Amino acid sequence: MSSSKMKLGYWKIRGLAEPIRMLLHYAGVDFEEVVYEQGDGPGFDKSCWFDVKFTLGLDFPNLPYLMDGDVKLTQTVSILHYLSAKTGLYPKSSNPADISRYDMIDHVIIDFFFVGIRLCYSPPDAFAANKAAVIERGKDFMKQFSSALGDNKYFAGDDITGTDFLMFEAIDMFVKLDSAFIEQDNLKKYMERIRDLPQLQKYFTSPDSTHNWALNNKHASFR
Amino acid sequence: MADKMKLGYWKIRGLAEPIRALLAFVEADYEEVVYECGDAPDFDKSCWLDVKFNLGLEFPNLPYLFDGDVKITQTVAIMHYLSNKYGLNPKEFAVHAQCDMLDHVAIDLTNMGTRLFYQPKEAFEAGRDGLVKNAKGMISQFAAFLGSKTYFAGDYITGTDFLVFETIDKYTVLEPTIIEEENLKNWMKRIRELPTMHKYFNDPSTTRNWPLNNKMAAFK
Numbered sequence: 001m002s003s004s005k006m007k008l009g010y011w012k013i014r015g016l017a018e019p020i021r022m023l024l025h026y027a028g029v030d031f032e033e034v035v036y037e038q039g040d041g042p043g044f045d046k047s048c049w050f051d052v053k054f055t056l057g058l059d060f061p062n063l064p065y066l067m068d069g070d071v072k073l074t075q076t077v078s079i080l081h082y083l084s085a086k087t088g089l090y091p092k093s094s095n096p097a098d099i100s101r102y103d104m105i106d107h108v109i110i111d112f113f114f115v116g117i118r119l120c121y122s123p124p125d126a127f128a129a130n131k132a133a134v135i136e137r138g139k140d141f142m143k144q145f146s147s148a149l150g151d152n153k154y155f156a157g158d159d160i161t162g163t164d165f166l167m168f169e170a171i172d173m174f175v176k177l178d179s180a181f182i183e184q185d186n187l188k189k190y191m192e193r194i195r196d197l198p199q200l201q202k203y204f205t206s207p208d209s210t211h212n213w214a215l216n217n218k219h220a221s222f223r
Numbered sequence: 224m225a226d227k228m229k230l231g232y233w234k235i236r237g238l239a240e241p242i243r244a245l246l247a248f249v250e251a252d253y254e255e256v257v258y259e260c261g262d263a264p265d266f267d268k269s270c271w272l273d274v275k276f277n278l279g280l281e282f283p284n285l286p287y288l289f290d291g292d293v294k295i296t297q298t299v300a301i302m303h304y305l306s307n308k309y310g311l312n313p314k315e316f317a318v319h320a321q322c323d324m325l326d327h328v329a330i331d332l333t334n335m336g337t338r339l340f341y342q343p344k345e346a347f348e349a350g351r352d353g354l355v356k357n358a359k360g361m362i363s364q365f366a367a368f369l370g371s372k373t374y375f376a377g378d379y380i381t382g383t384d385f386l387v388f389e390t391i392d393k394y395t396v397l398e399p400t401i402i403e404e405e406n407l408k409n410w411m412k413r414i415r416e417l418p419t420m421h422k423y424f425n426d427p428s429t430t431r432n433w434p435l436n437n438k439m440a441a442f443k
Contacts, residue, residue: 059321059368060328060361071317075327077299082320097293100304101281107297108282144282 084162247423306382366404
């Protein structure tokens with residue numbers, strides 16, 4: 001059996017896969033993007049995915065998916081946790097209190113992320129009507145994230161972990177919705193710190209980087 | 224001296240019930256901190272909102288768990304913490320990754336229902352059949368993953384079993400015939416018959432007799 005390259009499957013957007021891509025680029029993992037591109041409006045055809053969805057050997061077919069040898073995973077947080085452990089980008093503490101705290105933060109970030117994602121995919125009139133309130137709700141989360149980060153470089157302390165890639169992407173989405181979104185100095189510096197990482201320069205500056213893709217799929221009100 | 228472990232949540236099954244099931248299985252000594260919202264039409268939530276930001280929670284939410292220095296929210300994080308504390312973690316790395324995936328699929332399945340249960344009654348009724356159909360599909364995926372194994376990680380129980388059990392059990396309240404696969408029915412029975420869980424499943428005062436959802440839900 002060939003030990004084939006790790007594969008990450010997702011739409012041709014940043015979406016939920018981008019934190020995973022960032023982690024893989026940061027860790028220097030050679031992986032293959034399996035890219036599904038939705039059709040244009042009005043049909044927004046998703047058959048490129050639906051035609052193969054149930055034939056890939058995934059237990060719970062969904063996007064994003066990760067194939068790594070015998071391991072076939074879906075669910076964004078699970079993929080991030082798996083890759084964090086594999087690449088050493090996992091919290092160094094073995095204290096269960098710390099581990100549970102970072103686990104909690106990952107899931108709060110997902111809640112925060114989906115507040116924004118649901119807005120982006122709501123119909124245009126709902127998007128316009130709800131945008132201000134959703135931004136305010138996002139800012140409430142940001143107060144808590146700022147407090148949790150404190151003076152630390154990253155959420156787990158001095159070392160970057162998978163949590164930080166998830167946080168970066170979720171915040172970046174909200175910044176695209178509202179350029180003045182980040183109010184706290186420590187979070188502004190945090191975002192710059194990640195943008196300046198040597199291991200991510202190619203990722204951030206390369207013209208064909210996935211970082212340049214749309215955030216959301218073609219049928220979204222905000223891409 | 225450390226305070227007793229506390230689990231805070233609404234007076235419903237909701238997201239806390241998998242946590243309660245795990246704690247019952249390990250016969251943990253803990254305190255339920257119960258918040259009960261008011262009746263219609265206001266469904267007053269001040270019992271929670273008045274204290275929400277005063278409990279020392281970094282991300283105030285329900286359910287929450289206090290255990291000594293640990294103060295956490297987020298259902299999956301709480302389940303993982305307790306699984307680790309009570310030796311209910313998957314043992315192998317790849318199995319651990321799969322159980323993590325199962326945990327998150329269970330949450331997706333739960334949220335799919337929650338989104339409809341809290342709609343106005345007409346919207347709930349209109350969406351009910353579609354929900355049952357979609358849930359059945361996901362439940363079948365759990366059955367296929369379980370296969371001939373005793374529990375989801377293999378021959379030993381993990382926190383994942385309690386999260387998946389409660390997720391699926393809620394749907395049997397919505398539609399009693401929703402589980403079609405024998406292996407899954409047998410696994411549900413296996414968990415119900417765990418010796419340490421007899422009181423949890425059978426005592427009249429069990430939290431399992433509480434409504435699934437809060438008072439403002441179209442389906443409780």
